[in-house]
Amino acid sequence: MKILNIEYIYLMLIPSLVLLYLISTNKSELERVFDSKILKRLKINRGLDKNTKIFLLFFALFLMIFAMSRPVIQKGVVEVETKKAPVVFALDISKSMLSKDFYPNRLEFAKLKIINLVNMLKNVQFGAVAFAKEAFIVSPLTNDKEAFLFLIKNLNTDFITMQGTNFLSAIEIANTLFENKKDKNLIIFTDGGDKKSFEKEIELAKKYNIKVSVLAVASKKGAPIPINGGYLKDKNQNIVITKLNENIYSLCKKSGGICVNATLSNEDIKKISSFLNHIKKEIKKEKVIDQVELAPYFMGLALFLLSLVFFSIPSKSDFKKIFVFAFLIISINAKAGLFDFKDIKKAKEYYNEKNYQKALKYFKKVAQEKKSAQSFYDLANAYYKTKQYKKAIEYYNKVQTPNKELERYKLHNLGNSYFMLKQYKKAIEFYEKALKIKEDPDTRYNLELAKKMLKKISKNSQNQNKKQKEKKSSNKGKESQNKTTKKEKKNEKPKNKKKSKKSSKEMKNLNQKIKEEPISKREEKKWLKEIRKKQKTLIYKIPTKHKGIEIDKPW
Incomplete structure (x- = not known):
């Protein structure tokens, strides 16, 4: 064993010994008035006596000084x-x-x-x-x-x-x-x-x-x-x-x-x-000394001794009560924590394997136990992946969080859910809310698509209204025409006329569609593939309290 900072021992040990002498020789008022034998009879013997406490206190102090001097075990030089x-x-x-x-x-x-x-x-x-x-x-x-x-x-x-x-x-x-x-x-x-x-x-x-x-x-x-x-x-x-x-x-x-x-x-x-x-x-190539620091072990022992000095040692009955109470709390929390952890782990595994039905089962359990914004969000994602869009919307709406990033993802996914239900106005509303929080290319892409789909529906409805009006006007025209015989109706000329009328109308409608239609069917398929690819989901991750461990951000 080697001590790296031995000067700490020289500088702090001498004042510590002086302090030990002053405390040990100093008597309390009771000790000055009463005889030591009388005091022993009057005192209730519980815990450590004064001299033992003083000894433990200064032994703990010495251990802390020794820990500060950095004792190490050097194994050798490593390149x-x-x-x-x-x-x-x-x-x-x-x-x-x-x-x-x-x-x-x-x-x-x-x-x-x-x-x-x-x-x-x-x-x-x-x-x-x-x-x-x-x-x-x-x-x-x-x-x-x-x-x-x-x-x-x-x-x-x-x-x-x-x-x-x-x-x-x-x-x-x-x-x-x-x-x-x-x-x-x-x-x-x-x-x-x-x-x-x-x-x-x-x-x-x-x-x-x-x-x-x-x-x-x-x-x-x-x-x-x-x-x-x-x-x-x-x-x-x-x-x-x-x-x-x-x-x-x-x-x-x-x-x-x-x-x-x-x-x-x-x-x-x-x-x-x-x-x-x-x-x-x-x-x-650097030469590094391979060594083991012993300071934490000495410091740990010192803190244990200090706890004995400053806190009275409990009786056997107190020990039993504390043990039973601690065991009950630990067992309840451990069971809940373990089961939650297992369910979350399984849900995540199934989700990554794209087995969304099984993932949904475990995410439901976690959401029932936790009832947190994160658990509701994960469950909503699982519903979305199983194409249960109404259920997904229900649980996305349950996500109440001050976290702006999670709120943005929720709004984005709500827009996607309404998009899949062909409620494009609602989808546009939620995409725009998400973009107010933060500009995102995926959300912007989906918003433009929703706007195009809404335009397409409005154009189609206008075309249908036009067709209905044309049908009504043609029916009125037929009623006003002179009645003809069945033989005359079967003639080729009127058939040809009807065909020519139909063909000319179809050509006009096609030209109008090409000009007015905001998005083609082929284009629509491509956009729908893209929106499914770009659907962002967020898996629940257990937060850790250990310092020094890097935690992946969940979004």
């Missing part, structure tokens, strides 16, 4: 190979990044893209730089993804007063982070600034052998810059509109990187991720 690719993110924090052509603004949108990209990348060292007129380091190159994401999420940009976008300073600072790395990749999240030429930046990137990629966070139409409750204006008091500066594409192309325009979906960061996956990762 570990690591494969890491260094990537530095440079975030533009100039005033133009406060424009709101991306929600909530360009800057916050860019931060979200960095977070999503970091979660997507593997075997990468991350570093971060923020820049405007000047650049400064947010995070050096690190393997700690959680710490890096914390810094990005909490990057405070309220103090931004700097004008201009200095890409040269961003490249300079990024190079200091890379140090002696062979493969250097810098990804800049910016609107491009207002420079026309990037020749100096290209020269500097080539000099340091840095591949510069850009995620362009700005639209071609542009947007004004909000400032002090209004918008930034030029010398002539005209509102300044900042647009995407496409000149920055030359920096990416000539330095060996890629330039991607920001999108609402994750297509943009997928392109950057696939580009970075081709990077040759540097193999490093």
Whole structure:
């Protein structure tokens, strides 16, 4: 066994011994007045006596000091190979990044893209730089993804007063982070600034052998810059509109990187991720001491001894009552928890196997027990998959949740259920409600389809009304005609006339359908296939209370 921080023992043991001496020699008022023999007779012997408590207290204190000194058992030195690719993110924090052509603004949108990209990348060292007129380091190159994401999420940009976008300073600072790395990749999240030429930046990137990629966070139409409750204006008091500066594409192309325009979906960061996956990762051999930390064991024993000192030891009868009560609570909760867990697990397995009937059976059990928003939602999804759309609507309506994401999925699926029942007005209503919470390409797709289907039905009903009117007018005309004999009716001429009339009417109707029909049958089949493919469902996942375990987000 080896002690790594032995100075803790020297510094804390001496004052602890002095304290022990003072407490042990100090007598209470009763001990000063009465004789020790009389006090023994008067006291009720329950629990530990004073001297035992003092001994346990200081023994626990010593164990805690010893734990702080980090005792370890060292097994030996192990050589570990690591494969890491260094990537530095440079975030533009100039005033133009406060424009709101991306929600909530360009800057916050860019931060979200960095977070999503970091979660997507593997075997990468991350570093971060923020820049405007000047650049400064947010995070050096690190393997700690959680710490890096914390810094990005909490990057405070309220103090931004700097004008201009200095890409040269961003490249300079990024190079200091890379140090002696062979493969250097810098990804800049910016609107491009207002420079026309990037020749100096290209020269500097080539000099340091840095591949510069850009995620362009700005639209071609542009947007004004909000400032002090209004918008930034030029010398002539005209509102300044900042647009995407496409000149920055030359920096990416000539330095060996890629330039991607920001999108609402994750297509943009997928392109950057696939580009970075081709990077040759540097193999490093590091020597690490394989050791076992003993501090938790000493600390655990110390806490146990402290519990004996500060809490009176219960009697045998108390022990029995506590044991019976604890056993009853644990057994009831364990049974309920185990059965729920088994039902949820089976339901999920059957659902993933597309055996929706069996999944429905288990989801019903979970919903009856839990009666939670999540359980109702899962049950509604199972009803939807078994084509019981009315039942699905019933349980989707039972989902009451403050979670906006779950609420959006519920509204989306309600729209799908009404769509399948051919109640297109209702479907449109719920799709629009879902889109108010968050813009989603699948919901937008389904909304457009529902609108087209509604138009088709209205056109068909109009055509039917026209046909009925034509039939009535033709019947009136026949009544007014002169009566003819049966032989005359059988003649070929009138037959030919009727045929010719019918054929001409059919041709007109066909032409009208081609012009007016908003969606063809063939198109309708394609759209219906797509909507079935894009139906989003959410499986209930048991939340865990254990820290340090990553939990998949359920939606």
